[in-house]
Amino acid sequence: MAFLSLLRPDRFTIALVATAVAATILPATGAAAPILKVVIVGSIALLFFLQGARLSRQAIIQGAIHWRLHLMVFAATFILFPVLGLLTKTYLQSYLAPGIALGILYLCLLPSTIQSSITFTSIAGGNVAAAVCSASASNVLGVLLTPLLMGMFMQTQGGVSFGAIGEIVLQILVPFLLGHLLRPWIGSWVEKRRTLTSLVDRGAILLVVYYAFGEAAVEGLWHRLAPRDMIVLVLISCILLGLVLVTTTLASRLFGFSTRDEVAIVFCGSKKSLGSGVPIASILFPASMIGAIILPLMLFHQIQLLVCAVLARAYAKRTAQEPVPAE
Structure with a gap:
């Protein structure tokens, strides 16, 4: 029963599915669509502003010195994953609905998560300070690397324009840096209101998902997406995650x-960020494509949480038997 409880979807995943269903039935059309787009832009900027304000400079300094560990995470996130994504798109594109193969590639180019990487590292008894630094650096670098890599791999489809990259910088990186610069004045206020900041984080993602799936419904995505596509997509997500978990472990x-460092490498190197991926997709791709693009990411997000929850329990038993090194 304890194992089965780990397989139960979390509330946010249920909210994502409910939002996608609501958008499919009642999409934003007419005058509501541009208004919703403006609200989304503002919510994304606020999301990354608060992330910047929450990021501790001390935690970065403590973890930054472990450069070998960060290099391993970087290689898994921005080398191993992209290679696997490119191979998947190349060989399976003809078997999937339009846009889904591109969504798999996009998934593989995204940075690591922050919250779940650190949470699972902590549960497993791993090197939390290094995980904080590595996951945070991955997210900051991903704001620039994800669109650049996407543009490089999409050359045959026109690539990603410098204008789109500029929008990402203005909507994501600038608010993030501004929030971090203001951390001495607002950091404690933000830390004391984690419920509010969590609502902003998740609310921004839900808004983008609603807009994206509404556009997908209008464009007829669900008529083109067969049940076989969903089954293949789930299998591909499981295979991708399994390959990365095995590779990072070995x-x-x-x-x-050490085992504590291994834990941080495995959990930071195997994650893909829904929080960064959805906002970046809303800037990089036309509205009609976003639903198909983020669908693989939504599925992978749930699968990685389920698998890593089980894996964290297994690691915790190992690390509990080992002495914790002095800091």
């Missing part, structure tokens, strides 16, 4: 990392 042991 590489960590091959290069002589």
Whole structure:
């Protein structure tokens, strides 16, 4: 029963599915669509402003010195995953509905998560300080690397314009840096209101999902998406996650990392950020494409949480038997 409870979807995943269904039945059309787009732009900027204000500079400094660990996470996130995504798109594109293969590639180009990477590392008894630094750096770098890599791999489809990258900088990176610069004055206020900031984070994502799936419904995505596509997509997500988990685990042991460091590498290197992926997609791609693009990400997000919840429990038993090194 304890194992089965881990497989139960969390509330946010249920909210994502409910939002997608609501958008499919009642999409934003007419004058409501541009108004919703403006609200989304503002909510995304606020989301990353608050993320910047929450990010502790001390935690970054403590974890930054472990450069070998960060290099491993970077390689998994921005080298291994993109190679797997490119291979998947190349060989399976003809078997999937239009846009889904591109969504798989986009998923593989995204940065790691922050919250779940750190949470699972902590549950498993891993190197939390290094996980904080590595996951945070991945998110900041991903704001620039994701669109650049996407543009490089999409050359045959026109690529990603510099204008789109500029929009990402203005809507995501600038608010993030501004929030971090203001952290000495607003950081404690933000930390004391985690419920409010969590609502902003999740609310911004739900707004984008509603807009994206509404546009997808208007464009007829669900008529083009067969049940076979969903089954194949779930299998691909499981295979991608499994390959990365096995590779990061074996590489960590091959290069002589401790178990605590291995935990941080495995959990930070195997995650893909829904929080960053949905807002970036809303800027990079036309509204009619976003639903198909983020569908693989939504499925992968749930699968990675389920698998890593089980894996964290297994690691916790190992790390509990090992002495914690002095900081």
